[in-house]
């Protein structure tokens with residue numbers, strides 16, 4: 505496996521095509537989950553900063569060899585420094601905030617801001633972003649909306665996230681503007697809390713297999 509240190513987050517996402525999103529608050533699971541995802545072929549994860557110990561989880565996960573970890577639910581500029589200090593390689597935000605994007609660019613942290621409309625997409629482009637998270641993907645119109653929004657913006661890459669499942673991922677990935685899809689289905693809290701890292705690995709393996717078999721590149 506090529507080292508994740510030498511690739512950029514966008515390259516890593518474009519290779520794995522699937523970005524596992526983790527809502528994890530117990531540091532004890534961090535290394536095992538990262539290892540299971542990597543074993544299943546997805547050496548990348550987004551740890552959402554929604555819980556008290558999320559930064560510690562991020563730090564632990566990013567200590568695992570050949571795993572790239574970023575932070576999700578980043579909403580405020582003051583979080584950027586903490587994400588970088590914890591080893592986070594990228595940030596993901598549910599929405600678009602010019603101040604947050606400016607701070608990420610200033611500190612050299614790649615950011616995927618969330619957009620759900622053409623107006624938000626244009627605002628993100630004005631802020632110097634060329635890859636966005638399309639969120640919440642399923643509730644905002646799913647594959648049809650991505651296709652419609654991409655027509656006037658064929659050079660903007662999207663990472664649809666929100667309501668995506670194993671069964672639905674390939675339809676998004678078949679669109680030329682979709683870099684990767686994100687979601688929590690690969691490592692839901694129930695599995696992680698129960699120590700079912702084997703299920704996490706299986707879900708990652710299934711997703712990697714679908715990328716190879718169902719998505720032509």
Ligand SMILES: O=C(O)C(=O)C[C@H](O)[C@H](O)COP(=O)(O)O
Nearest residue numbers: 576577597598665666667687688
């Ligand atoms: O706030 C953020 O930055 C996020 O990361 C939001 C998550 O991407 C979604 O909550 C995904 O959730 P699912 O629909 O369960 O896959």
